[in-house]
Amino acid sequence: MFDHGGCYDELPTEYLRNVVKTVLHEEGLDSETAKIKISRILASLWVSSVFILKAEGPKKSVNLFIKCFPLDSRRHKQLDSDIFFKNEVMFYNRVVTAFHKFQIEKLPHVQRPFLIAPHCYRAETDGENDVIILQDMTSKGFVMLNRLRILGVPELFLVMRKLGRFHGLSLAMKTLDPERFKEVRLCLKETVYTKYYMDKLAREIIEYAFEDTIKEAKKHFSEDSPYVVKLQRFSEGVVDRMAAISYGAPNNEPYNVITHGDMWVNNFMFHYPSSTVKKDPDEMYKSTRDAHRQDLLRCYHESVSDTVKDFGCDAEKVFPFCTVEQQLKTSAAHFVGNVLCNLPHALQEGEGTDKDLFYDGDGSDETLKPLKLPFHRKTPECHRRILELVQDVVEYGYMD
Secondary structure (H helix, E strand, O other): OEEEEOOOOOOOOHHHHHHHHHHHHHOOOOOOOOEEEEEEEOOOOOOOEEEEEEEEOOOOEEEEEEEEOOOOHHHHHHOOHHHHHHHHHHHHHHHHHHHHHHHHHHOOOOOOOOOOOOOEEEEEOOOOOOEEEEEOHHHHOEEOOOOOOOOOHHHHHHHHHHHHHHHHHHHHHHHHOHHHHHHHHOOOOOOOOOHHHHHHHHHHHHHHHHHHHHHHHHHHOOOOOHHHHHHHHHHOOHHHHHHHHHOOOHHHOOOOOOOOOOOOHHHOOEEOOOOOOOOOOOOOOHHHHHHHHHHHHHHHHHHHHHHHHHOOOOHHHHOOOHHHHHHHHHOHHHHHHHHHHHHHHHOOOOOOOHHHHOOOOOOHHHHHHHHHHHHHOOOHHHHHHHHHHHHHHHHOOOOO
16 A cells, blocks of 8 residues: 555556546546555456556545556466457447436436446556546445355346346347447457467466366266266357357347456445445355356346336347246357356466466467466365356256
């Protein structure tokens, strides 16, 4: 934590310092006299570095969430940070703006349109000085929950409602203004499942995750059990199926939507009515998922339906409930593959630290090494959740 008055040297580049000063000036603060506190967040270091800046003036304070290229330029180059930044910049500059404008035009009676993301002060990209500056929502009482614990039932329902609202906006715009939706959709580019990135990193990591899971399944289940047999069969060609789903297969219309590209607990913030956050639930195992699964799907579907109804669309025609289960089966390769790849990272202590990400070289092997490391130190919780995923997807017929 730094508290150096008007000193901005803690931010890594002169370009970034100047952008921040400009933002503060536009918000009515003197960047040279305001009291400045800057802290670096030691998380999510794979493709970016993150800073929190708090600026206090005599009459006003501003709280900023600042995301820029990794401080280590080798990570920037090896992990192609610019590819991901370009997409995120387009999301804030074009997609969020278009959805907000669409709501205002079609629902003029709604005083507070659904907000997809925090207020964005800047989203700029030139391949060298990319930066995204958002409002730091902790100043509004929002909190990030412990990524090592499963979300409680109330939080899960809230996530499903918000995700349903977000997807409902896509379906409503696609129905009422298909040309504008197409324009918005084309602003975003696939980042991970491109031939370039697949050949460089993604294919090997995904295949490695499935191989690791198959080994684990064989230890827990008998080798001739449906869990092992179907998992092995499902893993054949799974990477290419994941890629096809990511591009929004034409035969999946009219249900393709713009969605969140990195949905995990560290990308959610929650606001609680009291000043104290509820404690993490004592129990949140498979029994809870079994008990609430159908209700969570209903919650998501009702949120989508309510959204398209707000715009005067026929919800049953646009997105009938039977489609929810069909979409889960259609996209099984994608969500299973992503969970198996990301869960070991999400549940390890110290994920994304400088130590884990250190490498000395410029070859892909030096990048793959830290990406594979979490698979060798999975916690008992991670083992349990991976095996439960395999059980679930087999029992629900998603691997048939």
